[in-house]
Amino acid sequence: MLRRNMSTVLTPKDMEEQGMVIGTCEWCHDENVPVYEDSKRCEDCDYRFHYCSICKEDQFEDDCCRHIFQSDNGWAGSGGDQEETNRSVKAAFLVFLSGMPASFPMDLKLAIQSGKFYTFTIGSLLGTDGVELNGLPYEGLLTNCFKYSHDILELGDSDIAEQSADGWYWLTSLYENETPEANALTIQWIDEFISKGEITQ
Numbered sequence: 001m002l003r004r005n006m007s008t009v010l011t012p013k014d015m016e017e018q019g020m021v022i023g024t025c026e027w028c029h030d031e032n033v034p035v036y037e038d039s040k041r042c043e044d045c046d047y048r049f050h051y052c053s054i055c056k057e058d059q060f061e062d063d064c065c066r067h068i069f070q071s072d073n074g075w076a077g078s079g080g081d082q083e084e085t086n087r088s089v090k091a092a093f094l095v096f097l098s099g100m101p102a103s104f105p106m107d108l109k110l111a112i113q114s115g116k117f118y119t120f121t122i123g124s125l126l127g128t129d130g131v132e133l134n135g136l137p138y139e140g141l142l143t144n145c146f147k148y149s150h151d152i153l154e155l156g157d158s159d160i161a162e163q164s165a166d167g168w169y170w171l172t173s174l175y176e177n178e179t180p181e182a183n184a185l186t187i188q189w190i191d192e193f194i195s196k197g198e199i200t201q
C-alpha cells in the first residue's frame with residue numbers, strides 16, 4: 001500500500017507551525033515521517049483521534065468512549081467540542097423532541113436532573129431491540145426504563161430519522177452526574193423547546 005509521503009508536502013516552516021517533528025508514528029509505526037510533538041502521531045493517524053473532555057484523553061474513532069460521536073458537523077457530544085457543534089446538534093435535538101410524545105421532554109428533563117440519566121441500547125445481530133432510558137421519574141409505583149423505547153425506535157425509522165439522529169446521539173453521550181455541562185445544556189434546550197409552546201401539557 002502506498003502511503004502519502006508528507007515530508008514532501010510539508011515545508012520545515014509548516015511543520016514548525018503545526019508542532020511537528022520528523023520521527024516514528026506511535027500508532028502506525030511509520031518511520032521518518034512528520035509526527036506531532038505532543039501526540040507522537042503522524043497526521044493521518046492523529047486525524048483519527050478525538051479528545052474527550054470527560055475522559056480527559058484522546059479517543060480512537062473506531063473505539064471511542066460514549067461521550068463523543070461523529071455528528072454531521074464533526075465530533076460532538078458531552079465530551080466533544082461543544083462550541084463547534086452546538087448549533088447543529090441542538091437543531092437535531094429539537095427535531096428529536098418534536099418527534100417524541102408530548103410527555104417526553106419533561107420526563108427527560110426530570111431524568112437528567114435526577115443525575116441518574118443514561119441510555120442503554122439493547123441490540124442483536126439484526127439491529128436494535130430496545131432502548132433503555134435510565135433515571136426517568138416515577139410514575140405510580142414503577143419506573144419503566146423502556147417507556148419510550150418504542151417511540152425512539154419508531155422515530156429511527158421515520159422520515160425525520162436523519163434530521164434527528166444527532167439529537168439522539170447527543171442524548172447517548174450524557175452519563176449520570178459525570179457530564180454536568182452537557183446535562184445543563186440539554187435542560188436549557190428542553191426548556192427552550194417547551195417554552196416555544198411546541199408541546200402542550
Ligand SMILES: [Zn+2]
Pocket residue numbers: 025026027028029030041042043044045046
Ligand atoms: Zn501514523
Ligand SMILES: [Zn+2]
Pocket residue numbers: 052053054055056065066067068079
Ligand atoms: Zn469520554
